[in-house]
Amino acid sequence: MSDKPKFAMYWAASCGGCEISVLNIAEKILDVDANFEPVFWPVAMDAKYKDVEAMEDGSILLTLWNGGIRNDENEHIAHLLRKKSKILVAFGSCATEGCIPGLANLSPVEEIFATAYHTISTDNPQGIHPQPTFEVPEGTLTIPTLKPVLKTLAQVVDVDYYMPGCPPEPHQIAAVIDLVIQVLQGKAQLPPKGAYIGCGNSTVCDECPRARNVKHITAFRRIQEVAPLDPEICILEQGVPCNGPATRSGCNARCPRVGAQCIGCYGPAEGVLDYGARLITAFASVVDAKEPEEIEAILDGIPDPTGQFYRFNLADSLLRASTAAWKKNGH
């Protein structure tokens, strides 16, 4: 048993990209190993929930939580790890704001099942549907049940820090690891509780090299309709809906640099209550028309505004889910 501070990383409703991103810090992973003792990290080591339950409360110094809270297992482990951890970090867009799994908040649970298990591309000739409990000779088997809506980590437990990004960029992860190591060595202080770390203090435009002018949009277009994009000029100015202006900086404008519009995976800027609202107001501000019919014609260029503005942030928005998701099932 080492006396290095304990470290945990868990994945809930997520894709695994955050774990890959951690690996992408390359040699820095050796610093992690040098300074921490991983005690619970399902992707990297074998451990059981009962091992975690046996730990002392607060004995895990740092837990990185990746993934949204989609089912009752996720919820249970969130409460468990909160109890056992001193510092709990919502790691990545799924944990901080719901991310892509959060888009399921636009549908009721029945519809999610119907799509997963019964659509034409599913090979399920007997129409088998998962059951929460199943009797076998050995006893009763249970599997987690879906909650009516996906929640972010903070909507379920008290969170200490947030690291946005889908995934958080490796250079940001490396920077946070460095900070924590410095704190351990007494050379630095942790930021105030509740802070966003591993990210910038502005929005993607701050890091974007493209030239910016005053924008007058007469049409919104899909990127393939505009191709080739002018590499020097702001993407939004060229009529392609780029979420950069409302998205927190930190990724170094990764996507605009290679000619793709920002889709907003780093979430809202500091202090913003509803990410989508900022995009609604930003896009509306650059529409170059005064008459309602002209404005509507330009807005037709964004056929799915809910998806465009809330792709990553739906579960953490003010409204959180559509009426379809909560109306019948309660919440």
Add this chain to the structure above:
Amino acid sequence: MSENTPKQDKPKVGVYVCHCGSNIAGMVDVEAVRDWAREHLAEDGVVISRDYKFMCSSLGQELIEKDIKELGLERVVVAACSPHLHEKTFRTASERAGLNPYLTELVSIREQVSWVHTDKAIATEKSKALLAGTVHRVAYNTELEPLKVPINPNTLVVGGGIAGIQAALEIANAGFHVYLVEREPSIGGHMAQFDKTFPTLDCSACILTPRMVEAGTHPNITLLTWSEVMSVSGYVGNFNVTIKKRARYVNEELCTGCGICVEKCPQKVIDDVYEAGLGYRKVIYTPFAQAVPKYPVLDRPNCTYFKNGKCKACEKFCPTNAIDFTQEDEYLNVEVGNIILATGYDLFDARKVTNYGYGRLPNVFTSLEFERLSNAAGPTGGEITLRDGKTKPQTVGIIHCVGSRDKNFNNYCSSICCMQSLKFAHLVKERTGADVYEFYIDMRTPMKAYDEFYQRVLDEGTLFVRGKVAEVTNAAHGPHEKGKLIIQVEDTLVGKQRRIPVDMVILSVGMEPRHDAKQTGQLFGISCSSDGWYIERHPKLDPVTTMTEGILIAGCASGPKDIPASVAQGAAAAARVLDKILQKEVELEPIRATVNEEKCSGCRICNNLCPFNAISFIDDLAVTRINPALCQGCGTCVAACPAGAISGTGFSNEQIFAQIDGLLMGV
């Protein structure tokens, strides 16, 4: 009333619910609201909750002042009438007690509740909700100080008609400098075109020209005629204006105004500005004999020399070599503290009323054309004649309200046309002895000596027919109508249709805003009403200032009015400007937006949202900045910033979010 301890970090709030006699108390249970606030808003900071019959009275205000001093109140919320009435009252009271005035809010439970709802229980519940909204909001109010900016003592007056001249003279006489810009070659405006003025029948030019001369020679007035304002930037106290002084092709240093050039110019054109199209002028011309300044102007598009290189008669005969064909437009930059717009009016185009035949029937005249006929210096030497310039009319019909008070054209009344029409009737009778008919809807003669003038014209034998003229036609219905203009009208007092044959018809056309008023307004950052007149700050109590600090309006630019009213407004605008100049500083309301430059990413999405040009992009820092003196506090950029980098005092996000929470308490 009672005291409570608020939640940890909420400032201490005092709540005051006003009865307003029975205005509020008659429909809202004010005691219940008071008690409810004390109980349910205690955790939002309420430490005292009172009610009183008339909060705006000195006793009511003293309640607030006393509580601020004795209880250490940090916020005050009064639930009473509209903030537009008494916000200042309660803010001043708080200030007297040592509390920053912007920490006091007034929420209306009178105009918005007791006066408009009928169920006491519901009205009381709504009052609680509105009060809760404001109590939640006020916790996020911050101490604000009005912004003070210095005032440049120079003034720009745009428009050299009687209102502009009056304003310029008042300021100049007080010892301060004025730039008077006029786009015609001479100052004087429409008044210079009139013959006589009502009701005194003073000769217009005789009362106007002394003022014009005074303005033209005043050491404190820089007269810029044949000039236009091209751009305005800056803010109250510190405007920077670019003025284009068009080329006259006459060197003002050398010109003596002798007029030989005008005499010798071989080229005549129709004068459709000053003479209303009834007479000619030369290509190099002064618009009228008493023009100020006296320097003529060369009408380049019509000049033979500029068209095909020949002539130059003016240059040949000028005794002082003042003609300069190489002269160019000059651009001047002036810095002023205040701007008065006295840009006047245009006339309604009578051609639009096709049934009156103006432009088709030769002897239908507009009021301005008639003024020129009647004027001794006009194209007919003051003889009132038909279009042929010779024949005197024997019967004249004067039609009121042409283009005014008319759903098809302009809804409003043009104010002066009744008096003007009476004046015409008098002049026609005096000069020609003709029979005169006046066709009116109402007789509007309200001001001093106006109704007496109406009586006089009645006594002189003018005939009045109450009815809106349906048609002016030359289609005769019989030999007695041949060669005449027939006025078809319902005489409503008699209840009969009438056809009245006349020789001459005068249309009292309405006033309209200048046809480029909207663009001019945008240049200065002021707006026009739906009729196109410039909007004053308050229609009853503040007629010469606009919603834009530092830009004032005077005369017909803000709506039809007569000469005394225009003069009064010119003087009023001057007084307001002098008031500012003498204070040396102006205080601006501290409701403004600021950009947090660290958060700003330089996306520039806000950059074209400000009509006051307060937003600018700082290239080398790649951030946007807002000029607090130019910012008018609308909050549009605050709402637009996708990074949440712009905050606005007085109506911040925190304040409004809190207000929404409070309004929905218990829902």
Add this chain to the structure above:
Amino acid sequence: MSESFEPVIVGFTCNWCSYRAADAAGTARVKYAPNVRLIRLMCSGRLDPTFVMKALAGGADGVLITGCHPGDCHYIDQNYKALRRFLLLRRTLKGFGIEPERIKLVWASAAEGMKLANEINTFVDEVRKLGPLNWPKWDSNGHAALQPRSEQVMEVTA
């Protein structure tokens, strides 16, 4: 016994036109439905879509946005900016299952007290027919942006 549903509506007015219209309605003692609770902004251009969402998520059944007539805006043309935001907001809310008829944009000048009162009555009727929205009051811990930020930093012992 079921009570008939009375909608709660949050209204946004602009200081120069529509708020004064509300005052004018009050001064003229025009009676209208009590369901609208007004917030005064300086200009309809201040309307942030966040306000509308907060109101709906907070229990309002509808939101009324009012401002000066196009061309009459006290700040020249900021009401056009409000219009554009309103149109895009309404489309986005549709994706959340919120009927577009629950938010309405109305122009009223300072003199149009009667008109504003009528518009309020009409809108209240329209929302009443749609029924309550009853947006869930999601349990707290809540929103990441609203998490308390304590100045105290967390002490870490190795």
